[in-house]
Amino acid sequence: MSHAVARLRATRLARSTRPFVARGSRAPRCPQCRLQAGYCLCAWRPKVVAESAMCLLMYDAEPMKPSNTGWLIADVVADTAAFGWARTEVDPALLALLEDPQWQPYVVFPGEYVAAGRVVNQVAPMPAGKRPLFVLLDATWSEARKMFRKSPYLERFPVLSLLPEQVSRYRLRRSTRDDHLCTAEVAALCLELAGDRDAAAALGHYLDAFTEHYLGAKHALPLDEDSPSHRALRDFL
Ligand SMILES: [Zn+2]
Numbered sequence: 001m002s003h004a005v006a007r008l009r010a011t012r013l014a015r016s017t018r019p020f021v022a023r024g025s026r027a028p029r030c031p032q033c034r035l036q037a038g039y040c041l042c043a044w045r046p047k048v049v050a051e052s053a054m055c056l057l058m059y060d061a062e063p064m065k066p067s068n069t070g071w072l073i074a075d076v077v078a079d080t081a082a083f084g085w086a087r088t089e090v091d092p093a094l095l096a097l098l099e100d101p102q103w104q105p106y107v108v109f110p111g112e113y114v115a116a117g118r119v120v121n122q123v124a125p126m127p128a129g130k131r132p133l134f135v136l137l138d139a140t141w142s143e144a145r146k147m148f149r150k151s152p153y154l155e156r157f158p159v160l161s162l163l164p165e166q167v168s169r170y171r172l173r174r175s176t177r178d179d180h181l182c183t184a185e186v187a188a189l190c191l192e193l194a195g196d197r198d199a200a201a202a203l204g205h206y207l208d209a210f211t212e213h214y215l216g217a218k219h220a221l222p223l224d225e226d227s228p229s230h231r232a233l234r235d236f237l
Helices: 004-015 070-076 092-099 141-149 164-174 183-193 197-219 228-236
Strands: 053-059 080-085 103-108 131-138
Touching: 004 053, 004 070, 004 080, 053 070, 053 092, 053 141, 053 183, 070 080, 070 131, 070 183, 070 197, 080 092, 092 103, 092 131, 103 183, 131 141, 131 183, 164 183, 183 197, 197 228
Parallel strands: 053 080, 053 131, 103 131
Antiparallel strands: none
């Protein structure tokens, strides 16, 4: 499967009448990983097998942002689909994916905003021939709330709500200080809950390496390709 977020980005670029200018975009960027020359992450893309699949619903310019981490999910999880979200229309390919009987979709969203009967906190063992499909809303929190409310085609699926203790255990292990998890971290936690431990670990380390390359490029710092994240990624290359 070609890279779903890259395709979405290309479609959006082709459609826009005005060129999208990312901040600080004057330096040439690697067309694959979008990072500046000298900070390319491509050689560090982990190769793992995952039972789970991901479906990214991306708000507006999300696929265009250099800091978007949904991109990293598509790098690591082979079965990743990505769709631009719009209130008034829905891509028939998204509906077909959600209908496909090989998948068990889970909409990942905080349970406190959802009728209790729909909320689950674990990924059930899949019957033969079924695999989990995690639907992630790749957006800011207020955008994600709007997407959740205004996507009636998601209403019949269970909502996987990450428990505070699951999130804080995960955060502790990753020793991240940020208050909320980014989309790639949410995906990694979903992979963990589904038993895709290698893919979960690889995605976490890949995100850390991405952050180092991204910030390195931004502040013109030297890259340490022997940092813990890079060392951990060597197991997956
Ligand atoms: Zn690259």
